[in-house]
Amino acid sequence: MAQPRFVTEITGFYRWFLVMLLCIDCQGCLEVERAALLQIKDSMSSPVESAFSNWYGEECCEWEGVECDATRTRIHNIFFHYLREKSDGEVEPWYPNATLFAQFEELQELELPGNHIGGFVSLQAFRTLKQLQKLDLRDNSIRNGSNLCWGESPSLYYLDVSGNKLEGNIPDCLPDNLLHLQHLDLSYNQFNGYFPSLLISNLKNVESLFLSSNEFQGVISLCIFANMSRLNELDISFNHLEVESEMESPTCSPSFRLNTLSLGGCNLKKISPWLFQNITSELWLGDNNLTGPFPQNISSRLTFLDISDNFLHGTLPRDIGLNFPQLRHLDLSNNSFNGNLPLFLGNQLQVLDLSDNQFQGEIPQGMASNMSCLIYLRLSGNNLTGALFPKNSSFTKLRWLYLSKNLLSGTFPHALSKNMELEIVDIHNNNLSGEIASYLPVLPKLKVLLLGGNRFEGRIPSQICQMRDLHVLDLSRNGLSGDIPDCVDNVTSWTDPLPYYSHPSYYRNNIEFVLKGRLVTFRMLLSLFTGIDVSLNKLTGNIPIQMTHLRGIYVLNMSNNLLTGQIPSSLGNLAVLESLDLSHNTLLGVVPPELTDLLFLEVFNVSFNSLSGMIPTGRQFDTFAKDSYIGNPGLCGLPSSNKCNDSADTPPVYASAEKSILSHLLLLFWSLFSISLSLA
Numbered sequence: 001m002a003q004p005r006f007v008t009e010i011t012g013f014y015r016w017f018l019v020m021l022l023c024i025d026c027q028g029c030l031e032v033e034r035a036a037l038l039q040i041k042d043s044m045s046s047p048v049e050s051a052f053s054n055w056y057g058e059e060c061c062e063w064e065g066v067e068c069d070a071t072r073t074r075i076h077n078i079f080f081h082y083l084r085e086k087s088d089g090e091v092e093p094w095y096p097n098a099t100l101f102a103q104f105e106e107l108q109e110l111e112l113p114g115n116h117i118g119g120f121v122s123l124q125a126f127r128t129l130k131q132l133q134k135l136d137l138r139d140n141s142i143r144n145g146s147n148l149c150w151g152e153s154p155s156l157y158y159l160d161v162s163g164n165k166l167e168g169n170i171p172d173c174l175p176d177n178l179l180h181l182q183h184l185d186l187s188y189n190q191f192n193g194y195f196p197s198l199l200i201s202n203l204k205n206v207e208s209l210f211l212s213s214n215e216f217q218g219v220i221s222l223c224i225f226a227n228m229s230r231l232n233e234l235d236i237s238f239n240h241l242e243v244e245s246e247m248e249s250p251t252c253s254p255s256f257r258l259n260t261l262s263l264g265g266c267n268l269k270k271i272s273p274w275l276f277q278n279i280t281s282e283l284w285l286g287d288n289n290l291t292g293p294f295p296q297n298i299s300s301r302l303t304f305l306d307i308s309d310n311f312l313h314g315t316l317p318r319d320i321g322l323n324f325p326q327l328r329h330l331d332l333s334n335n336s337f338n339g340n341l342p343l344f345l346g347n348q349l350q351v352l353d354l355s356d357n358q359f360q361g362e363i364p365q366g367m368a369s370n371m372s373c374l375i376y377l378r379l380s381g382n383n384l385t386g387a388l389f390p391k392n393s394s395f396t397k398l399r400w401l402y403l404s405k406n407l408l409s410g411t412f413p414h415a416l417s418k419n420m421e422l423e424i425v426d427i428h429n430n431n432l433s434g435e436i437a438s439y440l441p442v443l444p445k446l447k448v449l450l451l452g453g454n455r456f457e458g459r460i461p462s463q464i465c466q467m468r469d470l471h472v473l474d475l476s477r478n479g480l481s482g483d484i485p486d487c488v489d490n491v492t493s494w495t496d497p498l499p500y501y502s503h504p505s506y507y508r509n510n511i512e513f514v515l516k517g518r519l520v521t522f523r524m525l526l527s528l529f530t531g532i533d534v535s536l537n538k539l540t541g542n543i544p545i546q547m548t549h550l551r552g553i554y555v556l557n558m559s560n561n562l563l564t565g566q567i568p569s570s571l572g573n574l575a576v577l578e579s580l581d582l583s584h585n586t587l588l589g590v591v592p593p594e595l596t597d598l599l600f601l602e603v604f605n606v607s608f609n610s611l612s613g614m615i616p617t618g619r620q621f622d623t624f625a626k627d628s629y630i631g632n633p634g635l636c637g638l639p640s641s642n643k644c645n646d647s648a649d650t651p652p653v654y655a656s657a658e659k660s661i662l663s664h665l666l667l668l669f670w671s672l673f674s675i676s677l678s679l680a
Contacts, residue, residue: 027059029068033075036103037066046083074106076463082114093118093141098125111136121149126150135157141165144319145178149173149678160185169193187235189616195241200225208233212262223252231256237264237284245272276300304329315339319344333378341367349484353378355402362386369394378402388413390428395419402426417441429453430475445469448511452476452480452533460534465490472513476535483541484534489549489671494530496552515555515579531555535581538553543568551575559605560584572597579603594622607631614644
């Protein structure tokens with residue numbers, strides 16, 4: 001029978017009072033433990049400025065990364081997360097002395113992820129930590145598996161050594177020593193050999209088992225996990241395994257009901273109906289050899305389903321959402337599905353990726369109006385036709401939109417004017433048309449806008465200047481005309497030399513962009529990159545001086561237009577520029593010698609203009625071939641075949657040298673003048 005509330009409160013009060021009595025004479029943490037902490041700190045040699053910033057005074061229980069018991073005398077938990085990271089990545093391995101950690105006799109949790117640990121000295125000292133419950137050594141550099149063999153730990157329930165360099169077979173000591181383990185993560189290492197069946201048979205209490213991204217080999221059946229009655233999460237993806245998913249055999253009667261199962265890259269050839277019926281939340285089957293149609297007549301409680309990168313074909317059920325009423329993430333990309341898109345996919349769906357298939361027809365009205373929770377939509381690489389979105393579409397939460405490489409027509413969709421959360425809009429390579437300036441809304445959080453390869457007309461919309469977080473803009477291969485807007489330097493991401501933008505790693509967020517003269521696919525992460533591509537249009541006028549303020553731009557492509565005037569010398573201020581293409585315009589004058597200040601420039605093309613004078617030399621310009629300058633008969637000097645005569649402009653290399661020498665002389669004069677003043 002439940003105790004009355006006042007009894008519970010009184011009991012709690014007496015416990016608190018007892019702790020306070022015990023702490024009347026507390027003098028803070030034990031000196032032996034405080035000294036051990038300081039020795040560990042010294043041995044780490046952390047380059048992180050903020051590390052150990054409050055480690056002063058006698059009371060080490062208040063130090064960052066340390067937690068003590070209620071009496072504030074014994075250290076129970078140590079959390080040193082990524083304290084040896086360095087910006088250049090060059091950090092010597094750390095070999096902690098286990099005898100120092102053995103001083104914490106009541107230690108329960110030890111977390112040392114991301115500290116470049118190469119192994120432990122005096123490993124056997126860990127045997128004294130009888131109360132240790134959680135050990136986190138992920139993202140280090142441990143190679144020798146013997147570092148996992150330091151005696152039975154009766155209290156240890158959590159062990160994570162993922163992201164190290166452990167190799168060979170899993171040491172035999174591991175399953176013998178960790179009989180009470182509930183969470184084991186050995187993923188992202190270099191373990192090899194046959195799949196560790198001994199490990200599986202001995203870990204009776206494991207609830208979460210992660211063995212992915214190693215080099216295990218062999219043919220296995222999911223039946224080998226059948227007796228792990230507490231198993232809840234299993235990930236054996238991306239090894240060298242061939243997995244059989246059938247579980248209907250009379251000799252195979254699984255005693256668990258998995259919440260998450262990851263079998264990516266496991267050479268699966270068939271989808272077992274058992275998977276849909278017994279996995280209650282997440283099922284990962286991507287990058288396998290699955291063939292045939294999508295499973296029919298099934299009902300599942302899955303919230304996450306990934307069957308991407310397989311060989312499935314045929315049509316999808318028209319009301320697939322009825323079969324998966326709780327689905328929030330569906331990825332069927334890179335298969336061979338055809339026919340029309342499903343009419344209904346569920347109003348709880350947040351992520352939908354049907355890209356790189358053979359779907360055709362229009363985007364259904366029902367699909368567009370019943371997905372109010374959608375934040376990610378990718379339908380690229382199909383044969384979809386009709387308007388970009390049906391009327392009355394509502395995607396108010398949409399943040400990532402990919403509809404490129406289809407046959408969609410009409411204007412820029414008015415429906416997107418309501419999407420203030422949009423970060424990526426990729427609709428390049430379609431048949432969209434109209435004056436884009438009349439339809440493009442101001443999207444305040446937009447970071448990537450890819451509209452290239454359509455039939456848009458009119459001017460470049462000034463709305464772009466109000467999207468101040470824009471990183472990547474592609475308006476190439478359209479029919480745009482007029483001047484480049486003077487307000488481009490309003491976009492702060494282009495004026496900041498160190499922009500940063502990243503995608504959630506569990507979304508397929510690759511975009512295509514012409515980088516350094518070739519089409520490049522950015523996969524999963526778009527970081528430290530900005531670019532503008534307005535090539536292959538009908539743009540006129542001069543290169544606006546405001547473009548010389550874009551110190552954060554990496555790629556600038558204005559080729560194949562009708563631009564006139566001179567190349568601004570202040571383009572040399574674009575500190576991080578790696579690719580500059582001004583070819584196929586009608587530019588005049590010289591190639592400014594100031595461009596030699598672009599120390600990161602790898603691609604430079606001013607061919608087929610009306611430039612003249614001597615080609616600059618020095619630094620990056622010594623690496624450019626004559627193809628960068630052809631079609632300019634007035635240019636002379638290397639690498640062209642035209643020799644410069646006496647009437648040619650002052651060689652840019654001399655002009656730069658003269659400027660540099662003058663600057664140094666002025667600096668020397670000022671230094672001498674300052675010294676004379678100080679002596680006086």
